[in-house]
Amino acid sequence: MPAIEILGLEKSYKVGFWIKRPRRALHPLHLTVEDGEVFGFLGPNGAGKTTTLKLLMGLVFPSSGSARILGRQWTDPEVKAQIGFLPEQPYFYDHLTAHELLNYYAQLSGVSAKDRSRRVESTLQRVGLKDVRGVQLRKFSKGMLQRVGIAQAILHDPKLVFFDEPMSGLDPVGRREVRDLMEQLKHEGKTVFFSTHILSDAEALCDRVAIINKGELRGIGAIDDLTSSVQGKVEVIWHGAQVPVSMKALGAECHITGETVRAIIGEAQQDAAIDALRREHLRLIAITPVRTSLEAYFVEKLQHAESKARTAV
Amino acid sequence: MNSRIFHIASNTFREAVRDRVLYNLIAFALLLSGAAVFVGQISLEIEKLVVINLGLTAVSLFGVVIAIFIGIGLVSKEIEKRTLYTVLSRPVRRWEFIVGKFFGLAGTLVVNTFFMAIGVFAALFYVSHRFIRADALIFVALYFAVLEFIILCALALLFSSFSSPLLSAVFAFSLFVIGSFAEDLRSFAGMAHGFTRWLATGAAYLVPNFSAFNIVSSIAHEQPVAPQLILHNTLYAFFYAAMALSGAVLIFENRNLK
Ligand SMILES: Nc1ncnc2c1ncn2[C@@H]1O[C@H](COP(=O)(O)OP(=O)(O)OP(=O)(O)O)[C@@H](O)[C@H]1O
Ligand SMILES: [Mg+2]
Numbered sequence: 008m009p010a011i012e013i014l015g016l017e018k019s020y021k022v023g024f025w026i027k028r029p030r031r032a033l034h035p036l037h038l039t040v041e042d043g044e045v046f047g048f049l050g051p052n053g054a055g056k057t058t059t060l061k062l063l064m065g066l067v068f069p070s071s072g073s074a075r076i077l078g079r080q081w082t083d084p085e086v087k088a089q090i091g092f093l094p095e096q097p098y099f100y101d102h103l104t105a106h107e108l109l110n111y112y113a114q115l116s117g118v119s120a121k122d123r124s125r126r127v128e129s130t131l132q133r134v135g136l137k138d139v140r141g142v143q144l145r146k147f148s149k150g151m152l153q154r155v156g157i158a159q160a161i162l163h164d165p166k167l168v169f170f171d172e173p174m175s176g177l178d179p180v181g182r183r184e185v186r187d188l189m190e191q192l193k194h195e196g197k198t199v200f201f202s203t204h205i206l207s208d209a210e211a212l213c214d215r216v217a218i219i220n221k222g223e224l225r226g227i228g229a230i231d232d233l234t235s236s237v238q239g240k241v242e243v244i245w246h247g248a249q250v251p252v253s254m255k256a257l258g259a260e261c262h263i264t265g266e267t268v269r270a271i272i273g274e275a276q277q278d279a280a281i282d283a284l285r286r287e288h289l290r291l292i293a294i295t296p297v298r299t300s301l302e303a304y305f306v307e308k309l310q311h312a313e314s315k316a317r318t319a320v
Numbered sequence: 321m322n323s324r325i326f327h328i329a330s331n332t333f334r335e336a337v338r339d340r341v342l343y344n345l346i347a348f349a350l351l352l353s354g355a356a357v358f359v360g361q362i363s364l365e366i367e368k369l370v371v372i373n374l375g376l377t378a379v380s381l382f383g384v385v386i387a388i389f390i391g392i393g394l395v396s397k398e399i400e401k402r403t404l405y406t407v408l409s410r411p412v413r414r415w416e417f418i419v420g421k422f423f424g425l426a427g428t429l430v431v432n433t434f435f436m437a438i439g440v441f442a443a444l445f446y447v448s449h450r451f452i453r454a455d456a457l458i459f460v461a462l463y464f465a466v467l468e469f470i471i472l473c474a475l476a477l478l479f480s481s482f483s484s485p486l487l488s489a490v491f492a493f494s495l496f497v498i499g500s501f502a503e504d505l506r507s508f509a510g511m512a513h514g515f516t517r518w519l520a521t522g523a524a525y526l527v528p529n530f531s532a533f534n535i536v537s538s539i540a541h542e543q544p545v546a547p548q549l550i551l552h553n554t555l556y557a558f559f560y561a562a563m564a565l566s567g568a569v570l571i572f573e574n575r576n577l578k
Contacts, residue, residue, distance in 0.1 A: 064409045067576040084411045092409035098402050100331070102338040114327045115410045159406055 008078045010167050010198040011040040015072035016062050018055075032058045033222045035072055040200055040215075045193050047209035047216035048202040049305065055222040056202035057095050060171050064092050077167060088117055091165040095172050097156035101145035105136050105155055108144060109162055116163035126162060134158040135184065149176040157185065161192070168192065170201035174208055186212060206305060218305060225311075226304070239274040240297040243281075246290040253283035271297060324412050325420040332424020333431075336390060341428060344382050345435050351378055356443040367447045369540055372458065375440035376536055380465050382436065383429055384496055387469045390428070391476025392488040394421045395568075399578055408577075415569045422477055422565055429469040437462050454542040457535065460550060464533040467557035471528045472496060474564035481571040498523075499530035528560055 015035040021027040033055045040046045050056050061067045063074055065082055074081040077089055099108055109127045118126055131137050134154040139147070144155065153176045160168050173189070174182045189212055192199055203209055209216050210230060217227040243259075247268055250261045257280055259270035272280055277294065284291055336342075355374050359367040395418065398404040407417065440458065445451065475495055479488035498505065502524060509520035532553055538545055 061577070064405070066405060066408060068574070084413055087409060087411040090409070092406065094402065094405040094409075096402075097406065099406065100335065100403055102335050103331075111327060111331055112406065112410065115324055115407065115412055117411060156406075 008042060009039045009075075010042045010044070010077060011038070011046075011063070011200060012075040013038040013059070013063070013072075014074055016059065016069045016074055017071045018058050018062060018067065019070045029070075031222050033062070034224075036219075036224055038217055038224065038227070040198060042198055043193070043196055044214045045189065045199045045212050046201070047213035048200065048219065049204065049206070049209055049216050050202075050219040051204055053221075054219045056219060057171055058222075059219075060092070060094075060169055060202060063169065088163070089166045091160035091163065091168040093156045093160040093168070093170045093173055096175070097152060097159075099144050099152065099155060099159075101143065104141050104143055105131065105147075105158075106140040108155065109158060112159050113162055118163050126164070130158045130162050133161070133188065150178060150181055153177055154181070157188070161188075165197070167198040167200070170199065172203055173201055174203065174205060182208070240271055241274055241277055242293075242295050242297050243270045243272060243277075243284075244268070244292040244294075245284055246292055247287075251283055251287045251289070253286065254280060257283070267292060322416065325416050325423065328407075328412070328417060328420025329423035329427060332394070332421050333427050336425070336428040341386060341390065342432060342435075344386065345432065345439075348378055348382055348436055349439055352439050352443045353446075356446050359447070368444065371443050371447050372440070372539060373536060375436075375443060376458070376461050376465070376539075379433060379436045379440065379462065380468065383433060383465060383469045384472060386432065387425070387429060387472040388476050388489055388492045388496070390425055391473045392480040392485045392492065394425060394477055394480065395572065396480045396485055396488070402578070404577060414573050418477065418481075418565065418569050418572055422473060422561075425473050426470050429473070430466060433462060433466050433469070454539075457539045457542075457545060460545050461535050461539060463550075464535060464553055467553055468528075468530055468533050470561050471530075471557050471564070474561035474568070475528070478564045478568040478571075481568045481575070495527055496530065499528040500534070501531065502527055502529040503531040529556065532556070 013036050015037055016033065017031070017035040018033040019029040019031050022030045036059060048056050048059065058067070062069050063076065063081060076086045079086045100111075103111065106127060109130060110123065113123045113127055128137075131140050134157050136151065136154055136158065139151065144152070147155065153173075157170070157173060160170065170189075173185050177185060186208065189199055189201070199212075201212075213230055215227065215229050218225045245268055246266060248263065248266065250259075250263070250268060250270070254261070254270060257272055257276045259272045259276075259280070261268055261270040270280070274296075281291065281294075352371070352375055356367075356371055359370045398407075404417075408414065437458075440462075441451075441455075444455065444458075472492060472495075476488060476492045479491045483491070505520060505524040505527070509517055509524045512520050532549070535545055535549075
């Protein structure tokens, strides 16, 4: 059973001050996230990531389409007991302390009175807020609020968590910690669906990603498939200050930086290149396959879509 | 009561307390003790009346202001600040949220009125040094004031579920004022003709009939209050509040959050 099945969810907002016109924030979206997956939902600002999450949480209603979460209709309140949600730039009741807030949310999530205080304490510990558990949230910094947001999303031990830009507002240590936490969640067998526009986070964490822009799905696949060495090129780096003629003959594009030279060549020329370096008594430093980074894929996908749009006009 | 509603209500109450809503009691106490001391120096017969009149009016006014000004923010503030996102993504139904918020504010007002009631009786004792049987009427007046607050809370919630806080406050306050003259409006409707009559009758029965909740003149003349009136007002308040709340729920159930 897939954890999330999005069946053509679509959202139009009415915009305009006097004359309201519908504007598509999300084109009909079809997407399936398997159980136990860490799934990245990527896209630039205004792509429709938050809109999708709000639709799934029942905070806004779709213009059409539906979804199933954990095998149930997405609007079913029973589903909500098994999912956690971190909104974008979360904000909480600021008259409460971190401890009180989590306790309140545990009550609302139906955590039994017996388990409640243990869960609240361990969650505070887990997100590094133990020391400030008694401080009112109005005195929290942005990054601390983000941690509270993560805490409330995992508090009731949900099977599936939705994070809207989990790393935003965090310092480098915090980002590291959240990454680790998401990895732990994966190990615990949870499904994680998170939106981001930080590609390195997605690259480090996700089993699969979907790319969305202007409300439309542009690509979806396993990270490895999207970024693997599809081009069949390798990067050769050696110690030296000039490029031997035999290397140039291989059609390498070379960059000299200080004492090292980097050259990109086809995979087939790899052996010839090593021979050439050896003949010239140049010291080889590294040979690595060139991966299309997710970033490159991302940019390519978006540009592709733009140029298509332009030719269509 | 379902436990989620209870938790939402108690959180609402806690928020009101921490936002220092109950501080109004200090102003109330100052006002009342000032008045008691001041009129105490005039005549013995009217001073009691003045204290009762002033006390009950102040109870009503303070409560109305709290009911309206907190009521209009109960839901709209949570939408605006997006504190609702992490509540509604839990197994909380939207209607439970509205009902919980309502009970939280109603509870706050009951507690507030309770303390004010103590103040009124203390002031009364200060000026007349004893209680008589007719003073029991003050309990009825206070009870009616609470009923009035309950209706206003529900109305404030209803308005705030579709309009801005400022407009909601204006609507709710207007209804309070018009409602206080509901009987006059009804008798006016009886005298009018044609379309005006139709319109005035509709309006007169639609606005909350707060004139029925005002028994200050009965108290002044030490006239008993008919038990039927107590029953009638109770049912009326619960029915009216239930209707307003249902309206608020209906609107909120279908609302896209910001
Ligand atoms: N309440 C709203 N009313 C009108 N338009 C909206 C509303 N909310 C979102 N939109 C529009 O929907 C589109 C998608 O917005 P969304 O917030 O989903 O983007 P996002 O991918 O989350 O972006 P970001 O990375 O900046 O958070 C945007 O064009 C935005 O203007
Ligand atoms: Mg967003």
